[in-house]
Structure formats: structure tokens, C-alpha cells
Amino acid sequence: MYICPMYSSELLKGTLKTIVLNLLKEQGKMYGYEITQRVKMLSSDKIQITEGALYPLLHALEKQGEVTTQEEFIGKRVRKYYSLTEKGTVSANEKVNELSDFMLTLRFLLNLDSTSANG
Amino acid sequence: MVKLTDEQVDYVLNEIKARGVTIEDLQYNLLDHMCCIIENEIRDEDDFYQFVNAVFPQFFHENLVEIEKETILLVTFKNYYAMKKTMYLTSVLVTAFMILFSLFKIFHLPGAAALFVITVVLFSLLFLPLVILIKLKDESKKTEKMVYSFGFLLGISTSIGVLFKLMHWPNAGILMLSGVSIFTFIYVPLYYITQSRTTKDKYQTILLSILMFTVGGLMFALFDLNH
Numbered sequence: 001m002y003i004c005p006m007y008s009s010e011l012l013k014g015t016l017k018t019i020v021l022n023l024l025k026e027q028g029k030m031y032g033y034e035i036t037q038r039v040k041m042l043s044s045d046k047i048q049i050t051e052g053a054l055y056p057l058l059h060a061l062e063k064q065g066e067v068t069t070q071e072e073f074i075g076k077r078v079r080k081y082y083s084l085t086e087k088g089t090v091s092a093n094e095k096v097n098e099l100s101d102f103m104l105t106l107r108f109l110l111n112l113d114s115t116s117a118n119g
Numbered sequence: 120m121v122k123l124t125d126e127q128v129d130y131v132l133n134e135i136k137a138r139g140v141t142i143e144d145l146q147y148n149l150l151d152h153m154c155c156i157i158e159n160e161i162r163d164e165d166d167f168y169q170f171v172n173a174v175f176p177q178f179f180h181e182n183l184v185e186i187e188k189e190t191i192l193l194v195t196f197k198n199y200y201a202m203k204k205t206m207y208l209t210s211v212l213v214t215a216f217m218i219l220f221s222l223f224k225i226f227h228l229p230g231a232a233a234l235f236v237i238t239v240v241l242f243s244l245l246f247l248p249l250v251i252l253i254k255l256k257d258e259s260k261k262t263e264k265m266v267y268s269f270g271f272l273l274g275i276s277t278s279i280g281v282l283f284k285l286m287h288w289p290n291a292g293i294l295m296l297s298g299v300s301i302f303t304f305i306y307v308p309l310y311y312i313t314q315s316r317t318t319k320d321k322y323q324t325i326l327l328s329i330l331m332f333t334v335g336g337l338m339f340a341l342f343d344l345n346h
Contacts, residue, residue, distance in 0.1 A: 032148055033155035051178045052186045055148050060193035076128045077154055078147045 303335030
């Protein structure tokens with residue numbers, strides 16, 4: 001589902017929703033291509049979201065009422081901007097907190113603090 | 120940045136449609152995405168048509184329709200995990216109510232009948248339908264989906280039949296007899312034939328089929344066919 005030059009897809013599975021929701025929370029409204037480029041830029045090309053993962057997720061989020069859409073006509077094509085609903089904002093906060101807690105647990109579990117201190 | 124002409128936009132849209140994407144909303148999402156890539160990345164010396172055909176494969180592993188399938192899967196089964204949780208919760212409730220009902224019945228306490236009705240209603244109208252829906256999602260083969268659904272539907276009819284029988288409600292005999300007969304003489308052979316063709320564990324299929332046939336046969340033997 002992901003093109004990821006640096007991390008394995010197993011490692012990133014489950015984080016896509018958090019990444020997208022948090023980006024929308026910070027940026028207000030974004031369209032699909034913009035989301036992929038923003039993630040690519042912020043992660044210095046380490047994470048590249050594929051279209052095959054992004055659009056099914058955006059459609060599911062829309063259906064679940066977590067994002068709302070706004071259409072803009074650019075010549076013959078339609079650009080769909082996604083923004084968070086109130087439910088989506090709550091979900092974004094929950095997801096980010098959950099992931100942050102998980103990362104903290106991993107640091108303890110893998111003993112990364114002492115490794116970096118020793119290193 | 121290059122600005123695409125209407126003809127070029129039409130070409131990309133037709134390519135998306137030709138590659139099997141039928142959801143209009145998704146077609147327009149992919150069209151805008153593809154156009155953005157082309158406008159930002161195409162060089163003056165590149166041929167438009169060659170460039171488009173070179174970009175398409177980055178959208179999928181085998182074919183573009185994968186995106187549509189994934190979308191349908193996510194949208195249709197958004198409640199999949201909620202359904203699974205409800206199924207587990209219902210199974211715990213059914214077990215608890217069944218134990219309570221047994222105790223009430225043994226000690227002749229009032230309320231045993233009400234407990235039994237609740238147990239069977241939960242089991243046949245919530246637990247089994249959820250099992251069917253989850254099986255429909257989990258099983259990839261059509262035959263297996265049909266066989267399991269048929270089996271659980273028979274389970275619903277038989278358990279409601281038992282409820283009617285114990286509560287002395289009308290038509291209990293027909294419900295139970297039809298459920299048990301179809302289960303024993305149609306479903307079990309059907310299960311054996313379909314499973315023995317596909318499964319690797321033939322021993323388990325034979326064992327399960329014999330068990331189901333014996334239980335069905337014993338229940339069938341309880342019926343007095345003259346009445």
C-alpha cells in the first residue's frame with residue numbers, strides 16, 4: 001500500500017490515518033496530491049503515500065463523517081478539498097495521542113534512551 | 120509548470136475509466152491527482168502520451184481497479200471491527216444468560232422463561248446474523264460464503280423453533296423439523312462435499328461432518344413424525 005524508500009510497510013501500517021488526520025488538522029483543507037507532497041516533504045522523502053492507500057482512506061473518512069469535502073472546478077477537472085469535521089478533529093487528537101503514547105512505550109521497550117545516551 | 124489542454128484531461132479521464140475505475144468520485148480524484156503529477160513533472164522534451172502511461176503504474180501493484188476495490192472494502196466494512204466486538208460481547212451475554220436460565224430452571228425460580236427468551240433472541244437475531252456478516256467478509260471464496268451463511272440461517276431457524284417449542288407457541292414443530300431436516304440431510308452433505316474439495320485438512324472435515332450428522336440425526340429422531 002505504501003511506496004516507502006526507507007521504512008517497511010509493516011512499520012507504517014496503521015499510521016496513515018493518523019498522518020492524514022493530523023495534516024488536515026494543521027493545514028485546514030487539502031487535496032489529495034497536496035497531501036502526498038506535504039508528507040513527502042515533511043519526511044524528507046522517507047515516507048511517500050501512494051494513491052492506492054490515500055484515496056480509499058479519504059473516501060472512508062468522508063463516509064464516516066470525519067472529513068467533509070469542498071469541490072473546485074479547474075477547467076474540465078474537479079479538485080476535491082478535504083477538511084476535518086468536529087468528529088474528525090476529535091479523532092485526530094485521539095489518534096495522535098495514541099500514537100505518541102505507543103512511541104513512548106516503544107522507547108522504553110527497546111531501551112532506546114540508554115542506547116542513545118551510551119552511543 | 121505545464122497547463123493541460125481539455126483534450127489531454129479527457130485522455131487521462133478516459134484512461135482511468137478504461138482501466139476499470141467506475142466510481143465517479145474516485146475517477147475525478149485520480150484525474151486531478153494524475154493531472155497534478157503531469158503538470159509538475161513533465162519536461163518539454165517528454166511525449167505526453169508516453170509520460171501518462173509511464174505514470175499510471177505508480178498508482179497500483181497490478182491494475183488501477185485495486186484502488187476502487189480497496190475503497191469499496193473500507194467504505195462497506197467500516198463497521199467491521201464494531202461488528203466483531205458486538206459479536207464477542209453477544210457471545211458472552213448469551214453464555215451468561217444460558218447459565219442463569221439453567222440455574223433458574225433447576226431451582227424452579229420465577230423468570231426462567233423470560234431468561235430463555237432473551238437468550239434465544241440474542242443468539243438467533245443478533246449473534247448468528249453477525250457471524251454471517253463477518254463470515255461473508257472474511258471468506259474469500261463464494262462457495263464457502265454461501266455454505267456458511269446457509270448453515271447459520273438454518274441455525275437461526277432451528278433455535279427459534281426450539282424457543283417456540285419450549286414456550287408452547289404455535290408452529291414450533293414445523294420450524295424445528297424443517298430446520299433439523301434441512302441441516303442433517305442437505306446441509307451436512309453439502310458441507311462435506313464443498314469442504315473436502317477445497318480444504319487441506321480432510322480429517323477435520325470428516326470429523327465435523329460426522330459430528331454434525333450425528334447431532335442432527337439424534338434431534339431428528341426425537342420428532343414423532345406421526346403427529
